[in-house]
Each structure stands twice: as C-alpha cells, then as structure tokens.
Amino acid sequence: MRDLRQLPKAHLHVHLECAVRWTTLAEIATANGVVLPDVWAAGGHVFELGFRQFADHGMLVRDCLRRPEDFTRIAREFCADETREGVGYVEVTFTAAAHGERLGSLEMPLEAVIRGLREGQAAHGIEWRLILDHSRRRSVQRAWRTLDLARGYHADGVIGMGMAGEESYPLAPFAEVLDAATAAGVHLIHHAGEFGGPDSIREALQVGHAERLGHGIRALEDSVLVAELRARGVPLEVCPSSNVALRASASLASHPLPRLLEAGLMVTLNTDVPATIGTNLTQEYTRMRETFGLDDRVLADLALAVSTHRSRRRGRRSVCARPSTAGGHSPQGDQGGSLSPGPAVAMAPRLPTKSHLVFIYVSDNQRMTLLDFRPANPGQLAAIGAAAWLIGSLIHVLAVLAPIGLVLLLIAGLAWLVRPRTRTTYWRGRPVELTDDSRTAAHRLYRALFRR
Numbered sequence: 001m002r003d004l005r006q007l008p009k010a011h012l013h014v015h016l017e018c019a020v021r022w023t024t025l026a027e028i029a030t031a032n033g034v035v036l037p038d039v040w041a042a043g044g045h046v047f048e049l050g051f052r053q054f055a056d057h058g059m060l061v062r063d064c065l066r067r068p069e070d071f072t073r074i075a076r077e078f079c080a081d082e083t084r085e086g087v088g089y090v091e092v093t094f095t096a097a098a099h100g101e102r103l104g105s106l107e108m109p110l111e112a113v114i115r116g117l118r119e120g121q122a123a124h125g126i127e128w129r130l131i132l133d134h135s136r137r138r139s140v141q142r143a144w145r146t147l148d149l150a151r152g153y154h155a156d157g158v159i160g161m162g163m164a165g166e167e168s169y170p171l172a173p174f175a176e177v178l179d180a181a182t183a184a185g186v187h188l189i190h191h192a193g194e195f196g197g198p199d200s201i202r203e204a205l206q207v208g209h210a211e212r213l214g215h216g217i218r219a220l221e222d223s224v225l226v227a228e229l230r231a232r233g234v235p236l237e238v239c240p241s242s243n244v245a246l247r248a249s250a251s252l253a254s255h256p257l258p259r260l261l262e263a264g265l266m267v268t269l270n271t272d273v274p275a276t277i278g279t280n281l282t283q284e285y286t287r288m289r290e291t292f293g294l295d296d297r298v299l300a301d302l303a304l305a306v307s308t309h310r311s312r313r314r315g316r317r318s319v320c321a322r323p324s325t326a327g328g329h330s331p332q333g334d335q336g337g338s339l340s341p342g343p344a345v346a347m348a349p350r351l352p353t354k355s356h357l358v359f360i361y362v363s364d365n366q367r368m369t370l371l372d373f374r375p376a377n378p379g380q381l382a383a384i385g386a387a388a389w390l391i392g393s394l395i396h397v398l399a400v401l402a403p404i405g406l407v408l409l410l411i412a413g414l415a416w417l418v419r420p421r422t423r424t425t426y427w428r429g430r431p432v433e434l435t436d437d438s439r440t441a442a443h444r445l446y447r448a449l450f451r452r
C-alpha cells in the first residue's frame with residue numbers, strides 16, 4: 001500500500017474556520033475569554049453532527065476568532081497542515097464579510113488571513129487562493145460586501161465568491177450580486193446538491209452562474225442534469241466524510257462517490273470541514289480506498305483534480321476538475337511504480353487577469369510543480385518592469401516622433417514644389433530665380449527652410 005500522503009493533491013473545498021487545530025482554538029478562546037463547550041475541551045470532534053448542529057458549532061468557532069493575530073495564526077497553521085498532507089495547491093474558503101461586520105472592520109479579518117497564508121506559503125511552499133463565501137440565510141447587503149472584498153483583494157489572491165449555507169434558501173434574492181460578480185470576472189462556486197435536490201443545482205448554474213459545485217452529489221437523482229453537468233464539464237467538490245457527518249449521506253459505504261465517477265462526472269475529493277469532523281485530505285483518500293477499493297489509478301485521477309476548462313459564457317479559462325484518463329498507471333500494490341497518473345498539465349482557476357494563471361504539473365515522479373506567470377522574486381519583478389518600461393518608452397517615442405517627422409517632410413516637400421523661381425537670388429553661391437511676389441508665405445517658408 002502506498003502512502004497516500006505522498007500523493008500530490010489539490011484541495012478545492014475546505015473552510016478555513018473549520019480547519020483550525022483544536023489546540024490552537026482552545027488557546028485563542030482562552031486568550032479572548034471565550035468558554036468552549038465541554039466536548040471541545042476534551043479536544044474531540046463530534047463526527048455525526050447534522051447540519052443545524054454543525055452550523056451552530058461553526059458560529060461558536062467563529063466567535064473565538066477576534067484579533068488579527070488569531071486569523072493570521074490559523075491561516076499560517078492551515079498551510080503547514082495542508083502541506084503535511086501532500087497538498088500543493090489549495091483554494092480555501094473564508095467568510096470574510098461576516099467576521100468583518102462582527103469585529104467592526106470589514107477588511108481586518110481578510111487582510112490578517114492573507115498575511116497568514118503568505119507566511120505559510122513562504123515557510124512551506126504551498127500555493128493558495130481564497131474564495132469568500134456568503135451564507136444564503138444572511139442579507140443581500142452582506143453579499144454585496146463580500147463581492148466588494150472579492151473585487152478589492154483580487155490582486156492579493158482572492159479569486160472567487162460562493163453561496164453557502166442551507167440550500168433551502170433560494171439564490172434569487174442574490175441574483176443582482178451574482179450578475180455583478182460575473183461581470184467583474186469573480187469566480188462563482190456555490191454549495192448546491194448537498195441537501196438540496198437537482199433543482200438546487202440548476203439554480204446554482206442558472207441564477208448563480210456556478211462554475212463549480214460544492215458537493216453536487218444529488219445530481220445523480222436527475223439523469224438529464226447529470227448529462228448536462230457532464231457535457232458542460234462542471235466539476236463537483238465531493239466531501240464524503242463531511243456528507244456522512246452532516247447526514248447528507250447515511251454512511252460512507254452508501255456514499256455516491258463511485259456512482260458519480262461511473263457517471264463520468266468531474267469529481268474532486270475534498271474535506272470541507274476537516275477539523276470539525278476529524279479528518280484531513282489524506283484520510284479522505286484512504287477512506288475511499290478502504291471503503292470502495294479504489295485502486296491507485298482512480299485515486300491518482302482524483303488527485304489530478306484540476307485541469308483545463310473553458311467557461312462557455314465568456315470563453316475564459318475556468319476552475320475545473322476531471323477524472324484524468326492520462327496513461328502511466330500502475331497496478332494497485334505495485335510498490336515500485338508511480339502513483340501519479342502520468343504527465344498531465346492541469347490548470348487552476350480562471351482569473352480575471354491572465355498574469356495570475358497557475359498551472360499544476362503532475363509529473364511521473366509524483367512531484368507537483370506550480371508554474372506561475374507571476375515573477376518569483378523582487379529581482380525578477382524589477383527586471384521585467386524595467387524591460388517593459390524601456391520597450392514602452394521606445395514605442396511611445398516612436399509613436400510621437402513618426403507623425404511629426406512625416407508632417408515636416410510634407411511641409412518641406414510642398415515648399416520645395418511651390419518654391420519661387422523668377423527672381424534671381426542666391427542659393428549656396430549660385431543664382432536662383434524667384435517669383436515677383438517674394439513676400440508670399442510660401443516664399444518666406446522657402447527662404448526659411450532652404451536659404452542660408
């Protein structure tokens with residue numbers, strides 16, 4: 001059996017607040033004077049929660065986080081934890097506006113999280129992006145604020161926005177916000193088809209312009225919808241342990257993941273709320289191997305979760321995932337072979353600007369390399385900037401000088417053509433005929449240009 005921790009993975013659906021280490025949470029709670037329930041004090045998670053209990057639980061966790069250093073710390077530790085599980089690229093979800101409103105500064109929590117993620121990246125090399133979520137139960141005003149944050153912090157790694165929470169709350173009230181997000185090039189990734197049926201998925205696609213679906217497991221109840229998702233290549237972020245804990249699925253054994261794969265849907269494996277339910281991404285892969293007997297090839301295909309996808313709407317690169325069919329697999333249990341599904345180039349999220357496109361390359365030797373158009377260091381940035389400035393200046397100078405030169409040439413040519421010829425004057429010591437009217441403008445111009 002290969003160690004699945006070594007498998008390079010992308011993690012697309014994980015909530016930062018539900019990935020906080022229990023020890024860290026206890027320390028932060030103490031520092032902020034928050035008393036945690038007994039079950040938490042024991043450091044244990046409650047595996048079977050149910051959605052309502054889970055939501056209350058989430059609110060309590062959120063309440064512990066108050067100071068900038070709390071957010072920075074959990075983000076930094078998150079990077080360390082993800083790296084340890086073999087995650088090379090993560091899109092982490094954060095409820096920025098809710099914290100901002102609660103703490104009286106809309107920007108503070110997000111900025112603190114970004115700081116922590118940057119520190120984590122510097123220490124561990126993990127590549128990250130942020131998605132800001134908004135609960136469907138909350139106000140449209142807050143949704144606007146979430147969008148404002150997503151737009152304002154795009155250059156800092158915020159790539160998208162998603163509607164989360166109870167799917168019985170419709171998306172229609174947020175239609176304007178979601179339209180504006182689409183227009184602004186903000187990725188839209190909504191929770192749908194977890195508790196809601198196929199209609200919630202259709203709503204996420206039509207009203208929400210969803211490019212990817214959080215969960216989406218109930219798509220299987222509608223074969224027409226399955227065909228549509230397959231044809232459009234909409235990726236599903238499947239989170240089996242979360243589904244069991246929140247009772248969206250009766251058990252792991254009856255989880256629809258194998259049927260989603262059989263249906264040819266784009267399936268990615270995720271944790272959703274790892275600390276809350278006591279799992280991590282390696283554990284999810286292991287559970288899938290043990291529960292469904294998935295071989296290395298299928299597991300590697302799941303890991304190769306992010307690939308190219310074009311948004312039909314705008315023809316841009318988009319977030320996507322697919323079970324890869326790339327070759328190079330080796331049979332299960334072959335310790336000598338590679339767990340990787342062979343060379344394949346995968347592309348992470350479509351971003352509004354091309355300069356931030358990230359490629360994930362999973363090679364034969366199980367190493368995932370992130371190739372990013374962004375300069376890697378300040379020196380490179382300065383060199384690119386200087387070159388761009390030089391080329392730009394040259395083009396600018398040429399663009400300004402060319403028309404002026406052309407006009408001067410034209411004037412000179414015209415003056416030459418209308419040069420007076422009937423009166424004798426001297427040009428470089430030789431006699432030249434000038435017209436009677438030597439005071440004409442043309443004559444004066446001629447004299448100015450050609451006579452010494």
Ligand SMILES: [Zn+2]
Binds near residue numbers: 015191272
């Ligand atoms: Zn979720």
